[in-house]
Amino acid sequence: IQSNKKRVLLISNSTCAGEAYLQHCASYVKSFxxxxxxxxVLFVPFALADHDSYEATAKPVFEEMGFTLTSIHHHLADPVSAVNSTDAMFIGGGNTFRLLKCLHSHEGLIAAIRQRVADGMSYMGASAGSNVACPTICTTNDMPIVFPPTFASLTLVPFQINAHYLDPDTNSKHMGETRAKRLAEFHEENTRPVIGIREGTALLVTGKDSVKLIGRSVGARLFLHGRTPEQQTEHKVDEELGPLLLVKGED
Amino acid sequence: IQSNKKRVLLISNSTCAGEAYLQHCASYVKSFxxxxxxxxVLFVPFALADHDSYEATAKPVFEEMGFTLTSIHHHLADPVSAVNSTDAMFIGGGNTFRLLKCLHSHEGLIAAIRQRVADGMSYMGASAGSNVACPTICTTNDMPIVFPPTFASLTLVPFQINAHYLDPDTNSKHMGETRAKRLAEFHEENTRPVIGIREGTALLVTGKDSVKLIGRSVGARLFLHGRTPEQQTEHKVDEELGPLLLVKGED
Ligand SMILES: [Ca+2]
Ligand SMILES: [Ca+2]
Incomplete structure (x- = not known):
C-alpha cells in the first residue's frame, strides 16, 4: 500500500519473559x-483457538491505556462493517497459518483492511499479526497446522518480517536450521528483503517512505537477497530503514 | 498404506553434530x-536447491555401504519409471515445503511411490524426507518458503513425525513457541498422533503392525490429541510403538 496516510506498527512479540501482555511496548503503543x-480498537483473535479468552487478555490492557476494544469474532456476520467503523485494528499473535486461513475465509475482509490502512486507519500487529501485514507469510516461524488457500497476505508493507528473531546459538549441537539458515532458504526461492526483529522491538511504518525500528536497544538484522550470511547487516533502534526496505516499491 | 510387505525407515536427521553425512545411522541404514x-537406491534431492551437489554428498556414502545411487533429477522426463525400476528410495532432508511442492509437480509420482511401498520397495527418509512419509507436512519445523498445492503428502504411515525433536529449554527467555507448544497447536486443529523423534534416532516401520524406535538411547516423545502436556509420554529405543501409533488404522 502506497499512501501518505499509512500508520502501521508491527511488533515482534506481544509478551517479553516475566512481563505482562504488551507491557514491553505499552508506551509506544499508547502514543501510536x-x-x-x-x-x-478492533481486535482480531484469529491466531489463537480460543477467541473469548484471547479477547479477555487484550481488552483490559487497552482499556488501561484509555482505549475501548471489541473483538471481531463478535461481528462475524459482517466483519467488513466492523473494519469500516473502527479507528484502529490490532491483530494479535498465535499461529500465522490459522490466522491467515481465517482472514481469507471472510469475503472482502482483506480488501477492507487494505483500504482502511490506505485511508489512514491505524494498524497494529504483534508476532503473527505482524507476519500477515507482509506480502506473504513465508517468513513465519510457526508450524503449518492448517492449510490456508494461499500464503499471500495483507501486503501493508512490501517487505517480509521475521518476528522473534533469534541469533544462532554457537554452542548448540542441534542440527535443525538456525533462523539465519531458514531465511537463506527463503532467499533461495524469493527475492524480497526480510527484516529479523528481535523480541522487545517493533517497526513503525508511516507514510510512503519511513520505516523505523523502535523499542529495546537490541537492534534488527536485515537479510537481502543475493548476499552471503556475512554480508547481511545489523541495524539500530531509531535508524531510518525506509531506503533499505522500501526500495522495490510496493505492490 | 496397509501392506504386510511395508519396509519404511524414517530418520530424524541425516547428520549429527561433528559427524559425516549419515554416519550416526550408517549401520542400521545398511542392514535395512x-x-x-x-x-x-533412487535418491530424491528436491528438498535442497542444488540437486547436483546434494547427489554428490549422498552418492559416495551409499557406495561406501555397497549400494549404487542415482538421483531422480536426472530422470525428470519420466520419474515414475525411475521409481518403478529401483530397489529402494531415499528422500533427503532440507526444506519440507520445497520438497512437497516438487513431489506434487510430477504427475503420478506420489501414486507410484505409494504403490511401490505397498509392493515392498524399501523407503528411507531423513528429516524432510521423513515428514513427507506422513499424511501431511503439518508437523514440519521448516519455514514455508514456497506454497505447495496441498499439505497432504505420501501417507506411507498414518501418524505424524516431528523430526529433530527438541525438549523445551527451561532456561530460555525467548518467547517463541517451544516444540511441545507447537505440537499442542497442531492438536488444536488435528487429531493424528505425533511422534517427536530426537536427533540420532529413527523409526523402523515394517508390515501392518510394527513401528520401532531405533538409534541412540535418547528416546522419543509421543503427543496424543486430547492429552495435557504433562500426560504426553516418553518412549525408549526398541520399544514397539505400533499399538500407539497405528491405532486409528491407515487411510
Ligand atoms: Ca506463533
Ligand atoms: Ca529442514
Missing part, C-alpha cells in the same frame, strides 16, 4: 494510537 | 537396505 486520534 | 535385498 493517540497519534492516530484512536478511541476504539 | 540389505534386509530388502537392495542393490540400487
Amino acid at each position: 494510537l493517540n497519534g492516530g486520534n484512536v478511541k476504539n | 537396505l540389505n534386509g530388502g535385498n537392495v542393490k540400487n
Whole structure:
C-alpha cells in the first residue's frame, strides 16, 4: 500500500519473559494510537483457538491505556462493517497459518483492511499479526497446522518480517536450521528483503517512505537477497530503514 | 498404506553434530537396505536447491555401504519409471515445503511411490524426507518458503513425525513457541498422533503392525490429541510403538 496516510506498527512479540501482555511496548503503543486520534480498537483473535479468552487478555490492557476494544469474532456476520467503523485494528499473535486461513475465509475482509490502512486507519500487529501485514507469510516461524488457500497476505508493507528473531546459538549441537539458515532458504526461492526483529522491538511504518525500528536497544538484522550470511547487516533502534526496505516499491 | 510387505525407515536427521553425512545411522541404514535385498537406491534431492551437489554428498556414502545411487533429477522426463525400476528410495532432508511442492509437480509420482511401498520397495527418509512419509507436512519445523498445492503428502504411515525433536529449554527467555507448544497447536486443529523423534534416532516401520524406535538411547516423545502436556509420554529405543501409533488404522 502506497499512501501518505499509512500508520502501521508491527511488533515482534506481544509478551517479553516475566512481563505482562504488551507491557514491553505499552508506551509506544499508547502514543501510536493517540497519534492516530484512536478511541476504539478492533481486535482480531484469529491466531489463537480460543477467541473469548484471547479477547479477555487484550481488552483490559487497552482499556488501561484509555482505549475501548471489541473483538471481531463478535461481528462475524459482517466483519467488513466492523473494519469500516473502527479507528484502529490490532491483530494479535498465535499461529500465522490459522490466522491467515481465517482472514481469507471472510469475503472482502482483506480488501477492507487494505483500504482502511490506505485511508489512514491505524494498524497494529504483534508476532503473527505482524507476519500477515507482509506480502506473504513465508517468513513465519510457526508450524503449518492448517492449510490456508494461499500464503499471500495483507501486503501493508512490501517487505517480509521475521518476528522473534533469534541469533544462532554457537554452542548448540542441534542440527535443525538456525533462523539465519531458514531465511537463506527463503532467499533461495524469493527475492524480497526480510527484516529479523528481535523480541522487545517493533517497526513503525508511516507514510510512503519511513520505516523505523523502535523499542529495546537490541537492534534488527536485515537479510537481502543475493548476499552471503556475512554480508547481511545489523541495524539500530531509531535508524531510518525506509531506503533499505522500501526500495522495490510496493505492490 | 496397509501392506504386510511395508519396509519404511524414517530418520530424524541425516547428520549429527561433528559427524559425516549419515554416519550416526550408517549401520542400521545398511542392514535395512540389505534386509530388502537392495542393490540400487533412487535418491530424491528436491528438498535442497542444488540437486547436483546434494547427489554428490549422498552418492559416495551409499557406495561406501555397497549400494549404487542415482538421483531422480536426472530422470525428470519420466520419474515414475525411475521409481518403478529401483530397489529402494531415499528422500533427503532440507526444506519440507520445497520438497512437497516438487513431489506434487510430477504427475503420478506420489501414486507410484505409494504403490511401490505397498509392493515392498524399501523407503528411507531423513528429516524432510521423513515428514513427507506422513499424511501431511503439518508437523514440519521448516519455514514455508514456497506454497505447495496441498499439505497432504505420501501417507506411507498414518501418524505424524516431528523430526529433530527438541525438549523445551527451561532456561530460555525467548518467547517463541517451544516444540511441545507447537505440537499442542497442531492438536488444536488435528487429531493424528505425533511422534517427536530426537536427533540420532529413527523409526523402523515394517508390515501392518510394527513401528520401532531405533538409534541412540535418547528416546522419543509421543503427543496424543486430547492429552495435557504433562500426560504426553516418553518412549525408549526398541520399544514397539505400533499399538500407539497405528491405532486409528491407515487411510
Ligand atoms: Ca506463533
Ligand atoms: Ca529442514
